[in-house]
């Protein structure tokens with residue numbers, strides 16, 4: 089039995105090699121990398137540099153949880169030398185496509201590089217892992233190596249470049265992580281509470297010592313219940329929380345209901361600004377890179393709660 093498996097893997101290995109050597113890269117000689125979210129696309133671009141041509145499927149403000157691939161996306165995926173996605177079911181509606189693509193393409197979920205013991209498994213996800221890994225900068229930097237490896241496998245001539253770029257990016261992320269820690273220390277400890285509509289900040293809270301509360305059960309699709317709003321209004325009024333936050337991919341009206349409720353209880357809570365959750369900002373927003381997105385969020389949070 090074992091021998092049969094060994095033979096099988098050896099054959100797969102041989103086939104893999106054959107595919108490698110005959111692989112034809114894009115006309116410009118670049119590796120075509122198709123990525124789902126902007127965060128993953130940015131990762132690929134930083135590591136790939138000008139050896140790669142990165143195409144992102146989900147633009148600014150796009151919610152990956154409910155994103156379905158368009159015809160144009162399928163054409164891009166067909167052209168890809170490498171497909172990178174977040175994983176952990178973030179791209180829930182694209183699982184079938186990934187399954188099909190995996191038969192003919194190299195496809196990598198960057199989250200697979202993270203040890204399962206480092207992942208959050210919130211009760212409401214019923215056994216699934218929280219996919220929002222990018223807001224713990226140190227955790228996200230663990231995905232760098234898997235992208236370096238995947239690119240080097242396709243384009244062995246670029247292996248050294250990818251390694252070099254990956255190392256440099258990891259250093260930049262380590263500095264960013266230290267900066268976030270420093271910034272959060274400016275918030276008085278009783279005010280280190282982040283209230284938003286969408287539970288995208290679990291890893292952020294765990295990494296940087298911030299209590300994260302959302303409207304339970306709220307998602308970008310489901311309606312929130314009256315009790316959820318009342319409970320949150322109590323919490324905010326009692327703790328005298330100064331600000332709550334809206335997100336780029338979540339309608340503002342849900343947060344507005346909470347703000348109104350607090351006002352009726354004599355506590356003014358301000359809208360602390362817009363946080364980027366599941367999508368980066370548009371060009372020129374300053375949040376159109378991963379590093380820029382993290383900085384923008386931290387500045388918004390610290391500015392409102394300090």
Ligand SMILES: [Zn+2]
Nearest residue numbers: 153220288366
């Ligand atoms: Zn999300």
